[in-house]
Amino acid sequence: MSxxxxxxxxxxxxxRSAESVSVPPEVYEAVLAGKGLEAWYLYKHIPAGxxxxxxxxxxxxxxxxxxxxxxxxxxxxxxxxxxPLTGGWGDANCGGLFAPAIKQCGYDAIFISGVAEEPVYLFxxxxxxxxRDASAYWGLDATEAEKALHxxxxxxxxxxxxxxxxxxxxxxxxxxxxxxxxxxxxxxxSGVGAVMGSKxxxxxxxxxxxxxxxxxxxxxxxxxxxxxxxxxxxxLPTGLGVFIGAGGAMMGHLPNIxxxxxxxxxxxxxxxxxxNTSLAITSGDGPIKNWGGTPRDVRLxxxxxxxxxxxxxxxxxxxxxxxxxxxxxxxxxRGRKYAQFDETHKPEYETxxxxxxxxxxxxxxxxxxxxxxLNRAGMDTISAGNTVAWAIECYENGILTREQTDGLExxxxxxxxxxxxxxxxxxxxxxxxxxxxxxxxASERFGGKEYAMHVGGxxxxxxxxxxxxxLGVHFVAEPAPGKHTVGMSxxxxxxxxxxxxxxxxxxxxxxxxxxLSASMNMALISKANACYTMLxxxxxxxxxxxxxxxxxxxxxxxxxxxxxxxYDGDHYxxxxxxxxxxxxxxxxxxxxxxxxxxxxxxxxxIPPLPSGPLKGVTLRNREQVAAHWKAFGWDRHRRTDGGGTxxxxxPVFDYLPCVSCGICAQACPVSALGMSREGKSGKYRNVxxxxxxxxxxxxxxxxxxxxxxxxxxxxxx
Amino acid sequence: xxxxxxxxxxxxxNALDARSWAELPEGIRVRDALRLIxxxxxxxxxxxxSVNGERCTPERELHDxxxxxxxxxxxxx
Ligand code: SF4
Ligand code: SF4
Ligand code: SF4
Numbered sequence: 201m202s203x204x205x206x207x208x209x210x211x212x213x214x215x216r217s218a219e220s221v222s223v224p225p226e227v228y229e230a231v232l233a234g235k236g237l238e239a240w241y242l243y244k245h246i247p248a249g250x251x252x253x254x255x256x257x258x259x260x261x262x263x264x265x266x267x268x269x270x271x272x273x274x275x276x277x278x279x280x281x282x283x284p285l286t287g288g289w290g291d292a293n294c295g296g297l298f299a300p301a302i303k304q305c306g307y308d309a310i311f312i313s314g315v316a317e318e319p320v321y322l323f324x325x326x327x328x329x330x331x332r333d334a335s336a337y338w339g340l341d342a343t344e345a346e347k348a349l350h351x352x353x354x355x356x357x358x359x360x361x362x363x364x365x366x367x368x369x370x371x372x373x374x375x376x377x378x379x380x381x382x383x384x385x386x387x388x389x390s391g392v393g394a395v396m397g398s399k400x401x402x403x404x405x406x407x408x409x410x411x412x413x414x415x416x417x418x419x420x421x422x423x424x425x426x427x428x429x430x431x432x433x434x435x436l437p438t439g440l441g442v443f444i445g446a447g448g449a450m451m452g453h454l455p456n457i458x459x460x461x462x463x464x465x466x467x468x469x470x471x472x473x474x475x476n477t478s479l480a481i482t483s484g485d486g487p488i489k490n491w492g493g494t495p496r497d498v499r500l501x502x503x504x505x506x507x508x509x510x511x512x513x514x515x516x517x518x519x520x521x522x523x524x525x526x527x528x529x530x531x532x533x534r535g536r537k538y539a540q541f542d543e544t545h546k547p548e549y550e551t552x553x554x555x556x557x558x559x560x561x562x563x564x565x566x567x568x569x570x571x572x573x574l575n576r577a578g579m580d581t582i583s584a585g586n587t588v589a590w591a592i593e594c595y596e597n598g599i600l601t602r603e604q605t606d607g608l609e610x611x612x613x614x615x616x617x618x619x620x621x622x623x624x625x626x627x628x629x630x631x632x633x634x635x636x637x638x639x640x641x642a643s644e645r646f647g648g649k650e651y652a653m654h655v656g657g658x659x660x661x662x663x664x665x666x667x668x669x670x671l672g673v674h675f676v677a678e679p680a681p682g683k684h685t686v687g688m689s690x691x692x693x694x695x696x697x698x699x700x701x702x703x704x705x706x707x708x709x710x711x712x713x714x715x716l717s718a719s720m721n722m723a724l725i726s727k728a729n730a731c732y733t734m735l736x737x738x739x740x741x742x743x744x745x746x747x748x749x750x751x752x753x754x755x756x757x758x759x760x761x762x763x764x765x766x767y768d769g770d771h772y773x774x775x776x777x778x779x780x781x782x783x784x785x786x787x788x789x790x791x792x793x794x795x796x797x798x799x800x801x802x803x804x805x806i807p808p809l810p811s812g813p814l815k816g817v818t819l820r821n822r823e824q825v826a827a828h829w830k831a832f833g834w835d836r837h838r839r840t841d842g843g844g845t846x847x848x849x850x851p852v853f854d855y856l857p858c859v860s861c862g863i864c865a866q867a868c869p870v871s872a873l874g875m876s877r878e879g880k881s882g883k884y885r886n887v888x889x890x891x892x893x894x895x896x897x898x899x900x901x902x903x904x905x906x907x908x909x910x911x912x913x914x915x916x917x
Numbered sequence: 918x919x920x921x922x923x924x925x926x927x928x929x930x931n932a933l934d935a936r937s938w939a940e941l942p943e944g945i946r947v948r949d950a951l952r953l954i955x956x957x958x959x960x961x962x963x964x965x966x967s968v969n970g971e972r973c974t975p976e977r978e979l980h981d982x983x984x985x986x987x988x989x990x991x992x993x994x
Contacts (some may be wrong), residue, residue, distance in 0.1 A: 383926020432972045458937060460923045462970030694986075696921070698936050706936040751921075751984045752970045 203762040204228045208241070209307045211322060211327065213399055214255055214314030218329040223308065230869040230899045231779055232738030232759075233308045234264035235291060238280035240869050241311055242900045243895070248789050250286035252391075253373065261404060262309035263299040264740015267522070268412025270420045271761040272427050273745030275299050275521030276735060277364075282396075283390040285375045285583075285638060286657040288792030289679040289700035289783045294521030295528070296382035296408070299740055301362035305408030316400040321365075323356055326408025334402035341576035342367035342380035349405055356554045357407035365403035366393045367578030372599075372628045375399050375637040376583035376659070384526070384545050384575030390658065390680055391577050391638075395410055415764035423754055423761065428524045430462070430752070434472045441478075441511065445502030448479035449495075452667075452813030454534065456715070458707035461694030461749030468527040468914040468916060469915050471507040473549035478502035480549070481557050483720050484667040488557045489612065490589035491653050491664070491802050494812030498557050504564055505556055510546060518545065520607070520742065527744060531568065538569040538619060547571040547581075550684075553662035554585025559592060560613040569623055577626040586659035587639045588861050595647040604646070606630040631873070656681035656797040656852030663688065666817040673726045673824045676797050679783035685743050689728025696749045697728050700756055700769030704728035718823035723831035726824070730832075731776035738779055738857045777832070777917035781897050782870065783892030789895075798822075833856045833916070849898040849913040853880065853889060857908045860886045867905035918943055918981035922950050924961050925964060925987045929955040941979070948975035964988065 206225070211218045223237070231240050239261040250256035259281045266274035277299035281595055283290025284803055287685030302310060312322070319338040320331045336352075337345045346363045353361050362381065369377035370393030378386040414420060467475045480486025481502045489497050510531065518528030524787055529546035533539045547567055574581050594600040595610035602609070606624070608617045608631070624632020635642040645654035652659060661684025665672030674686035682840040684740045693707040705721050705728070713721070736746045736755065745753040756769050787794055798821075805818035822854050851864075851873070861880065863874045874892035878885070889902070889911070903911040921938050924930060932953045933939050939953065947968065951961050962977065965988045968977055979985065 221966075222956065230932055246983070249974075251967065427970075433972050434970075449993040454926055460967060462967060462984075463965070464969070466988075692980055696936075699921075707929060708935065748970070794971060 201414050202232060202764060203412070205303060205306055205308050205413065206306050208237070209310045209324065211310065211329070211340055212314040213311045213312060213316040213320065213331070215402065216331055224866065225741045226867045226871045226901045226905065227349065228265070230775070230901055231669065232265040232775060234262050234738045234740045235278045235280065235734065236775070237309050238262050238278060238291070239779050239786065240779065241281070241309070242787055244784045244810065244871055245311070246282050246790070249791065252282045252395060256757045257313070257395055257398075257733035259284050259392070259395050259399060259401070260309055261298070261302060263302040264756055265738060266762055267299045267740040268303045269414035269758075270417055270424055271522065271758045271762060272424045273523050273525065274740045274741050275523060276585050276742050277387070278740075279379055279387045279392045281390075281392055281394075281395045281529045281660075282790060283680065284394050286681060286792065288656070288787040288790055288879070290392060290395075291388040291680055292387035292392050293737070294379070294381065294385055294387035294741065295523070296385050297362050297521050298381045298522050300412065301406035301408065303412045304359075304405050304410050306410045308695050312399065319402050321405055321635075322401065323729060324408060325359075326410050334845045337365075337402050338371060342578045343383050343576050345403060346381070346383060349403060350704040353405070353407070359407045359409045359794035361405045361407035363403050363405050366396045366428050366849065367576055368723065369577040369579040369626055369636070371402075372636070372900055374579060374625070374628070375641065377578050377586070378580050380575065380578050380670055383527060384572065387582070388580035389581065389683065399535070412674055414762050415654070416761045418592065419761035422571070423757055431465060431469070431524045434466050435467055436466050436533040437509060437726055440473065441471055441507040444475060444759045445478035445482050447504060448481065448483035448485070448502070451479070452476050452483040455709055455711045456689055456693060457697070457709050460885065461691075464694060464744070464747050464753045465525060465752070468525050471511060472527040472529055472546050474510055474546060475507045476549040477505040477552045477556065478507065480504065480553060484662055486553045486557055487662060487664050489560055490558060490651060491595045492593075492684065493560070494809055494814070496811055498560055501557060501562065503554060504562055509564060510633070514546060525744060533568045533572075536568060537563070537565040539565065540569065541572045544572040545575065548664050551581040551585070552850060554581055554587075555618065557620055558585050558589050558662065561615055561617045561618060562613060565857035566615045566619060567717050569619065573622060573626065579626060581660040582661055583638050584622060584625060586653050587625070587635050587642060588618060590620065590642060590653065591635060591649040592638045592653045593681070594646065597648070597651075599648040600646060604631060610717050620840065627895060637690065650801070653681065653800050653803060655799060658682035658802065660684065661708060664814065665799065665803060665819060666783040666809070666814040669821070669824065670722075670726055671801055671817050671827050672804065672819050672821045674730065676724070676799055676821060676825050677794070677828050678730070679780070679787050679794070682798050686733050687726060687812055689725070690856065691747050692725055692729055694747055694753060695877055697732055698709065699775045700750050701728060702770050703746040704761070704773075716820055718827045720831065722824065722825060723827035727831040728773070730780050731773045733778035734774070735772050735776035738775060776899050778899055781832070781834075785895055785897070849900065850896055851891070851902050851911045852902075852914045853910055854912070855888050855910065858888050858910045859908055860888060861907070864889050864902035864906045864911055867901045869899060869901060870895045870897055873902050918932075918979075920950065920979050920981070921982070921984040922954060924956065929950045931972065945979055947973060947977045947979065947985060950979065950988040951975060954985075
């Protein structure tokens with residue numbers, strides 16, 4: 201037994217049908233579950249040129265391989281589809297309880313195609329699958345809809361249902377909308393909410409209670425116990441947060457050192473991700489004034505965003521399923537300025553940065569309100585913040601007039617105007633409507649493209665590549681561009697990947713300037729980061745587990761125990777590489793040109809900033825991205841014209857012993873191999889395997905599956 | 918035995934290999950590791966230290982495969 205259910209649920213909203221489909225074990229061997237399974241399925245089944253908001257697009261929800269095995273920090277669910285924001289691969293991930301809920305219905309993933317005629321929600325309790333009328337919930341914000349569904353289903357299901365739903369932003373097809381669960385935790389990126397809205401699917405409600413399989417639960421439990429025991433002891437003296445801003449200022453000037461990643465756990469346990477805000481302001485990590493400012497522009501703002509302010513109003517920690525760390529929290533915001541609500545999830549760093557320093561907004565209270573508003577609406581705070589920043593800069597420079605902004609005085613740090621604008625974006629009213637599809641669309645309509653910070657159509661996460669050039673590589677090279685959760689130098693130094701992967705370079709003490717190099721060594725670091733992140737996503741792991749390092753969160757040991765395998769780190773990194781390659785292939789199939797993606801000049805340091813920790817830095821981003829591709833063995837030209845295979849190995853056939861059994865073609869996870877080559881076997885006419893698409897990912901599954909040793913894997917020329 | 922040591926800023930790494938591992942005799946403690954990386958007593962007082970992610974004191978004994986981390990609370994991790 202492994203940890204996979206071996207089944208996926210396929211739903212067609214147009215035909216109002218659903219079927220359970222078995223997945224061959226080779227697929228799991230090749231790509232695990234989670235994002236890997238989604239990449240495998242979507243690459244195959246979304247036709248080239250599909251309209252992201254049309255019936256051909258498929259919306260996928262998946263749990264990771266380790267979800268439900270007892271492994272810690274493996275409760276993340278991933279949603280994937282063709283992104284309406286970028287036109288290429290789209291995905292977003294989120295915590296909460298939805299990942300185990302998928303598995304408890306008996307599936308590793310749910311794939312939804314078609315478009316419903318009227319608003320519906322998908323209900324599954326592990327026995328039956330139904331599409332139910334959702335007209336009573338359409339129009340409600342995500343938190344209210346979840347509450348209403350819980351109320352209406354109370355007593356009807358034996359198990360309390362888990363709800364993933366969209367808010368008004370997704371219903372109104374905002375291209376920067378996401379999908380929510382657990383009262384406003386949101387899988388925010390890539391416009392996944394608009395895809396759900398276009399399908400008229402308000403919610404997915406899961407109430408299954410099946411056991412979740414695992415090969416060796418005792419070993420998994422022992423690994424978790426060891427980690428849990430350590431984490432329990434990780435507490436910091438109260439009040440230390442006030443020094444973080446000063447620490448960041450120091451860090452901006454020190455060389456980078458490999459750290460013990462476990463120490464990040466102290467920060468996440470004590471404060472959550474918001475601990476990073478004051479650090480980011482002073483160190484150069486956090487963008488200021490629409491990526492064009494320096495700490496001088498917001499002098500002492502780190503005091504306002506000091507993490508202790510938020511800790512003081514935290515009423516409880518919030519843990520995703522299977523997480524002993526608990527970086528989340530619930531805040532009591534009753535009676536605070538601007539607050540219309542009593543409670544909110546602790547805002548993440550990304551949200552605070554995007555509506556604080558990025559807009560030169562000094563009001564922490566306004567951020568609680570914005571956080572709750574956007575979470576309820578189901579709108580991505582990163583994209584919304586970048587879009588508002590563009591609007592402000594356009595207004596300040598006369599590109600937008602007061603008439604165009606519906607009378608809003610969009611000056612830097614004008615908290616009232618920022619709040620009003622966000623409300624209008626959510627309601628899609630007036631000027632808010634015009635910019636509710638993100639900064640790329642907004643700047644195409646109104647101008648001010650030089651102020652529009654997006655990469656390949658998606659607004660970037662709140663970490664500055666001029667501070668950590670590795671981020672810039674992933675912003676551009678990642679198949680869902682603009683993501684900040686694929687790799688950074690500082691994390692690489694903390695993860696000790698070299699201890700599990702033979703080709704991952706050791707992290708060493710180095711000066712910041714060294715990170716600007718486009719050497720193969722740097723490229724192997726960015727490749728290792730990307731491969732490991734994909735592996736973690738296939739396992740359903742949390743980025744913060746990953747950051748603790750391989751000696752703390754023992755992913756390789758976890759996977760071997762949960763699946764009954766005996767693979768080493770190199771083998772698992774190859775799985776990560778395969779997932780990343782499949783996502784890239786998806787883009788090529790969809791006509792998204794990865795070679796055309798660029799960092800905006802400003803983000804690349806053209807021209808460089810005149811002062812502060814990032815003074816004088818200009819990235820060599822294009823060279824670094826080219827080296828990254830080279831490290832992956834991806835051929836730039838063949839890739840971009842779709843005429844190549846992107847593999848480093850390919851199958852070659854010695855047909856003599858071939859018995860035409862078809863096992864190899866069935867084993868191929870991407871259907872690159874077909875039984876279509878006509879020939880003779882002895883005196884009989886027969887068919888033999890051959891490559892039938894450009895999609896071979898070089899995984900070798902065909903060679904492993906063939907009982908007659910017909911196939912060997914050869915290095916590409 | 919082999920131990921991985923991740924020193925804070927301003928310490929000496931000469932005793933460590935490229936992957937930050939050091940070959941050390943059995944029975945040594947965290948305080949010996951501090952000496953190895955030339956971390957002065959004053960600095961050592963300010964540091965949080967951990968072995969395999971577990972907070973510890975300088976008296977903690979080390980074993981083969983241990984990972985020793987140090988962390989200035991003010992350096993922000
Ligand atoms: S919440 Fe506590 S009791 Fe429940 S599984 Fe986790 S550690 Fe065990
Ligand atoms: S560390 Fe935070 S985000 Fe990650 S699983 Fe735990 S609570 Fe969720
Ligand atoms: S044809 Fe390529 S992708 Fe398919 S199984 Fe063989 S090596 Fe893997």
